[in-house]
Amino acid sequence: MAINLSTGAPVIRERRLSSILSYNGTASDLNEKSKNSELKCSGRRYGQCSDCQEGCAQSMASYVRGGAVVSHAPIGCFAAGDSVRDNAGRAVSAARNKGDFSNTAICTNIQEKDTVYGGMEKLRKALREAYKRQNPSVIFITTSCASGIIGDDVESVADEMEEELGVPIVPIACEGFKSKVWSTGFDATFHGILKKIVREPKERKKDVVNIFNFEGTDTFTPLLAKLGLKTNYVVPLATYEELASLSEATCSAQICETLATYISHGLEEKFGVPEVKAPAPYGINWTDEWLREIARLTEKTDVVESVIESEHARIADELKELKERFEGKSVYILAGDAYTYNLSNLVKDLGLKIAGVTALHHDQKADSGEVNILEKLVESAGDIQNFNVCNKQPYEVVKIIKKINPDYLIVRHQGLTVLGYKLGIPTIFEGDANYSIGYDGVIRLGNRLWEAYLTRKFNENVAAHSEFPYTDWWMNEVDDPFYFEKGGKKA
């Protein structure tokens, strides 16, 4: 699918990737239906709070080292994440030995009178302040529901102020109400980066691989070093210059298709940097496959097989021990779209049975469309029952998990892990996605699950003293967790 950079914003995922927020069935059925985008993004008669794309847009823009962000929004949009990102930026910068970091951002603090007279003058003021206070190499402007509805022309302010300040200004259109799929916000920032920052390559760096990720620890460097390759982590902690030269890498890979489908494809289409056409390196067979594909793209096929062989041998004993511990046990996975595939593929190596999966949304297509990772998962791990899609909705999730009653739960999204504790299930939060990649990632995840099991008294105690805020009717009398869904959701 062609990426169109002439627009101010990417086409939202509901339209571009036929994303859906609700489904209940099996992995193979979802895969078949997705091939022709048969499923519709229907709503609910009752629902709980989702997240918005502004958060995802910020999560990429805020960590550009030396850059600044101006959030053109009321203070509530901005306050929630600003110090969190400052803290996370410092943490990852320390973990990767990259020195000091501070999140440099300013909010226009849109007030009532701005909604009447417009907020563009205030935006100009904030851009001048950001420039003066922070001397940034680039300024991103993120938008909000309020700035969008009142119709502030952020793009023209960006152009005009770029000229005045002499620093690149990148507008990111990420109004929360525009898309029901929060991951659209990643695309929004990537759109801005592709459109205004990445330049034509001056050279091709044959040993450099772009790795699109979040604020994870440095686990890709040792893995890729085995092939003699260098890791270029993006976007968090990259400088403006490093973003501009994304086009010079030999290929691009990602921790999760949900995160970087847009920019990986964009780099391939616009700048000739091939996207690694393999699932992300979670689980042993996918790590093998990923390494082979990267080796193919970087002319390292001569060494890759011996690397794979020795890595398998290195973890064999530990893996065997973990498998014995988890024999006959089941796990439930709750995570963002493609990351559920990563985790599902990984846990099979630990001998765990996948009791069910909740994906927080599902893209029926990917931007490149060349690799179908859900199909790969069905091939690799077999069909998965109780495969469903819902955008958080703990009232549904709690009902589903309670009924299935898995031995373990893995969660990747803030705010949901506690549900497992309240259900008394040994539960781990998959916060650092990098930590679970590769061969060591399988061992690490197994050890983390085992620790959760050993310390389960805490969970049991929480479960004994907490109550979910739902009526007896909902918890006990309604059979279908998807009772409130609109439209044809079922097979």
Add this chain to the structure above:
Amino acid sequence: MSSIIEKPRFSCALAAQQTVLAIPGAAPIIHAGPGCASKASGFAGVQAGQQGEGYAGRTHVSCTNAGEKEVVFGGEKNLEELVSGALQVVKADLFVILSGCTAGIIGDDSAGVAGRFARNGDPVVGVDTAGFRGNNYFGHEVVVKAIIDQYVGKVEPSVEKGLVNLWASVPFQDAYWRGDLENLKGVLEKLGLKVNVLFGPSSEGVSEWKTIPNAQFNLLVGPWVGLSIVKHLEKKYGTPYFHYQTLPVGAQETSKFLREVGKFAGFDSEVVENVIKKEEKRFYDYFISFTDFVAEQRNILPYQLYVVGDSLYTSGITSYLTNELGFLPQGVYIIDDPSPEREEKIKAAFEESTENVGEIIRFEADGGLITRSIQEKIGASKKAIIFGSYWEKNISKETNNYFVNLSLPIATEIITSSSYAGYEGGLHLIEKIYSLAFNRGNLSSRTHVE
């Protein structure tokens, strides 16, 4: 009021969903874009000393997740559908609809929708909390008034002597709200009052709210937030109010507080003095017992005081540290954005407790400017203590000075029942402040460490 903000310290009006969640038995229903509710609990929840979802917060909050369709065609129908669902699914005694920016700009009437349910006997209240209308201090007031008007309602008060409604901190935005309310309730009960705290684990919840009109008086602790609430209650139910401007922290302030409240409540001064005498004896027993430590470590302990927080907390902390612990205030930064006409009154109240503090008070919501001001003032000092937020913690680390959490965002402390209020709060602060000395490596009075 309307200036740009770097390093934010409060959220928007919609974050008053946390005020609703602070009432046992009440649940918010958000009519806003898909991220608003989650962001509100992210700031005034997670970053309020890791106060989690509790019973019905964070991901459990009902929400219309308003999209383009609602913005173009209006969202009241969706909201009605959501409220109907919430009444079926969510176990709560009171539902409060809070609408956000999208609804506010296009003009959806959440109070109107709530009214349609209320007329059928469902406990539903609606209020416009669009983020651009104000911050969450403002939001707290409008939400409380909406609950009073639409839920407590028009009733004939049956006044109970000795019953008092306590209005103090803003739940969650003041991270120590739970412990503070419990401590204030504790000392007031010692006077013989019966206290409706209205929020938190010590409140009876929604049923307690129904008794608001029966109070002998409303007690407002704080310079301005809540003033419109107690005035409203005076008008609505004829309940008088007593306005006390400073958060009582430590013995001097708490004793003063008890004297003034006792007088207003009409208690015999002897009764009040007896309570104070007993409480002060206990307080100073503890207080004196750590003096040996200070006596021998004086030269490494901090004495320059910087306080960053809202007008309620900064006043109490500044008074206690200055008047009882001997600190020298260097900078007081008030972040809750009071109206310009309130500022002078707040300064006057500060001056009443702490001499000559007026000139170092700065009203500033832009945290970037606060950081720069403190960095300038602190210079090369290693004897400063900063009471503030995550942002000031960074300054203390960079300059190797002391730090205590006071105001949001607070992401690096677990807060359960701990409190800064009352006699007990003063003792808690002593532990907190002076234990910091041990974080600088092995502490020995025989080795002077800079």
